[in-house]
Every structure is written in C-alpha cells, then in structure tokens.
Amino acid sequence: xxxxxxxxxxxxxxxxxxxxxxxxxxxxxxxxxxxxxxxxxxxxxxxxxxxxxxxxxxxxxxxxxxxxxxxxxxxxxxxxxxxxxxxxxxxxxxxxxxxxxxxxxxxxxxxxxxxxxxxxxxxxxxxxxxxxxxxxxxxxxxxxxxxxxxxxxxxxxxxxxxxxxxxxxxxxxxxxxxxxxxxxxxxxxxxxxxxxxxxxxxxxxxxxxxxxxxxxxxxxxxxxxxxxxxxxxxxxxxxxxxxxxxxxxxxxxxxxxxxxxxxxxxxxxxxxxxxxxxxxxxxxxxxxxxx
Numbered sequence: 001x002x003x004x005x006x007x008x009x010x011x012x013x014x015x016x017x018x019x020x021x022x023x024x025x026x027x028x029x030x031x032x033x034x035x036x037x038x039x040x041x042x043x044x045x046x047x048x049x050x051x052x053x054x055x056x057x058x059x060x061x062x063x064x065x066x067x068x069x070x071x072x073x074x075x076x077x078x079x080x081x082x083x084x085x086x087x088x089x090x091x092x093x094x095x096x097x098x099x100x101x102x103x104x105x106x107x108x109x110x111x112x113x114x115x116x117x118x119x120x121x122x123x124x125x126x127x128x129x130x131x132x133x134x135x136x137x138x139x140x141x142x143x144x145x146x147x148x149x150x151x152x153x154x155x156x157x158x159x160x161x162x163x164x165x166x167x168x169x170x171x172x173x174x175x176x177x178x179x180x181x182x183x184x185x186x187x188x189x190x191x192x193x194x195x196x197x198x199x200x201x202x203x204x205x206x207x208x209x210x211x212x213x214x215x216x217x218x219x220x221x222x223x224x225x226x227x228x229x230x231x232x233x234x235x236x237x238x239x240x241x242x243x244x245x246x247x248x249x250x251x252x253x254x255x256x257x258x259x260x261x262x263x264x265x266x267x268x269x270x271x272x273x274x275x276x277x278x279x280x281x282x283x284x285x286x287x288x289x290x291x
Contacts, residue, residue, distance in 0.1 A: 015226050022230070028194045029234030030241070033277050036187045037242045040269060043180065045262055047172065056086075056129055057139055059146060060156040063122040065093075067151035072122045075149050079126060082142060086127040093118035121153065184276075191231065191277065192284035223285045231281025235274035239265075 015022055063072050069092060076090050091099060097118040126146075130138045139157065147155050246264045253260040265273070 015229060025194055026230055026234055026237075029191050029230055029277065029281070030237045032187050032190050032194075033235050033238035033273060034241050036184060037238050037265065037273055038245065039183065040180065040273070041242055041246065041265055043172075043176065044265060044269065045260075048263065049260065050169075056127070057135075057142075057157055059124075059126045059128065059142065061124040061126065061146055061152060062154045062156075063151045064153045065119070065121050067122055069122065071150060075152075076124060078149075079124065079146070082126075082128070082145065084128045084131055084138065084142075086129050088127070089125045091120075091123040093120050093122055096120040096123050188276075188280045191234075191280050192287065196284050196287065220286065224282045227281035227283075227285030228278045229281070232274060232278035234281075235277030238277075239270055239274060 076088070079085065079088055097120050100120065128138075128142060143155060143157065146152065243264060246262055250262040253262055264270070
C-alpha cells in the first residue's frame with residue numbers, strides 16, 4: 001500500500017518537471033475541452049428553448065359583434081379554471097378599439113371621429129402551458145372547450161411552435177446527438193495525441209527503468225496518474241471558461257426583444273466532461289507506454 005501511494009505521489013510530482021511543456025499540454029487539453037463544451041452548451045440551451053416552446057400556446061378568441069357582454073364576461077371567469085392557463089388578457093369592444101388606436105400612429109385622433117358602437121368584437125388572449133403528456137391532445141381539448149362557448153365566433157392559435165419542437169426532436173435523435181458523439185471522439189483523439197506527444201521526452205527514462213528490471217505498473221502508474229490529472233485539470237478549467245461565457249451570454253440575450261435564458265450545463269454533463277477528460281488522459285498515457 002505504501003508503494004502504491006508513493007507511485008501516485010510521484011505521478012503528481014512529475015507534473016512539475018519541464019513545466020513549460022506541461023503548461024502547453026494543459027492549454028491544448030483545456031482548449032479542446034472548452035470547444036467541445038461550448039458546442040454542448042449551445043445544443044443544451046437550444047433543446048431547452050424548443051422543449052419549453054413545445055408546451056406553450058397562445059389562443060386568441062373573438063366573439064360575435066352583437067354578443068351579450070354579460071354572457072361574455074361570465075365566460076371569461078370560466079376560462080380562469082381551464083387547465084394549464086398561465087395568463088389571460090381580455091378586451092371589451094371599446095377596449096379593443098382603444099388598444100388598436102394606441103398601436104397606430106395617429107390612431108387616437110382618427111378614432112375620435114368614429115360615431116356609434118365599436119366595430120371590433122370582444123377579444124381574449126389566453127396563454128397556456130401544456131401539462132405533462134401529449135401537447136396536441138391538450139390543444140385540441142382547449143380548442144373544443146373554448147370554441148363551444150356561446151357567441152364565440154373564431155379561435156386562432158398557432159401550431160408552428162409544436163411542429164418546430166417535433167422537428168427538432170426528430171433531428172436531435174437522428175442527426176445531432178450522433179454528431180455530438182463523433183465530435184466527442186475527435187476531441188478525445190486530439191487530447192490523446194497531445195498527451196502522448198508530451199510523453200515522448202520521457203522515453204529515455206522509461207527505457208532505463210525497464211533495463212533495471214522495474215515492473216510494468218511501477219513505470220506506468222505515475223504516468224497514468226499524471227495524464228489523468230492533466231485531463232481532469234483541463235476539464236475543470238474548461239468548465240470555468242464555459243461558466244464565464246454562459247454568464248456573459250446570459251446578460252446579453254436576456255434583454256428585449258430576445259429574452260432568452262442561457263443556462264449552464266446540467267450537473268451530469270459538467271461532471272461527465274471533467275471525468276471524460278481524466279479518462280482520456282489516463283488512457284492516452286497507457287497507449288503511449290505500449291508504443
């Protein structure tokens with residue numbers, strides 16, 4: 001046990017030898033991990049945005065022009081009990097006309113010239129978040145419940161978000177995640193070759209140890225520990241760089257008109273990136289010794 005600990009400690013202390021080469025190797029490992037993590041950060045946030053859009057819908061409801069407002073207002077109260085309702089904004093005919101006037105340049109002056117009742121119908125805009133389950137079935141259920149109300153003339157809602165989310169899910173499953181796996185393999189090969197090249201300078205040392213009869217693990221373990229440490233440190237440093245990028249992008253994109261929320265990698269992805277780099281470092285050291 002004492003010998004094992006000494007070999008592990010020697011693996012750490014060997015990292016201080018030839019510091020310039022070790023720093024250059026660490027920079028290459030960190031940059032590769034950072035680029036891989038940056039692409040993963042983009043994919044994760046895009047997936048989150050499209051997944052959240054999949055379950056959010058806006059319904060615009062229009063009543064007949066001659067609808068009884070007492071009945072309409074009672075229906076507005078009933079809409080408050082609909083499942084998944086996030087918010088609702090209602091307009092009486094006069095309020096709809098006033099809102100239209102505010103949105104048009106010089107509209108208020110033109111509307112003052114109108115006489116009689118407002119030509120616009122009572123209107124409601126309802127925002128829904130789909131509960132867990134089938135979003136399409138949810139929207140059809142809400143549509144049938146709203147359209148069946150008395151005096152309701154028309155109901156508009158867009159299915160573009162739902163179609164976009166479904167297309168993204170299919171694309172991610174068939175193309176994107178396999179592409180990420182391939183890019184991850186390429187990144188692992190780059191890191192592996194970088195670490196293996198850094199061990200060339202120690203070839204003479206390894207040959208001398210073999211000549212004096214040192215065991216295989218006596219030679220390999222310190223080098224494997226050093227490779228794993230470089231990979232782990234590079235992975236952790238890349239996560240720190242990714243966090244800085246995420247904070248900068250969060251401030252940049254979380255403003256009108258974008259209002260996008262940029263979140264950091266999930267814990268399992270961040271841990272996987274750091275541990276993966278450590279495993280690549282250890283494996284590359286083993287392969288370098290065998291050659």
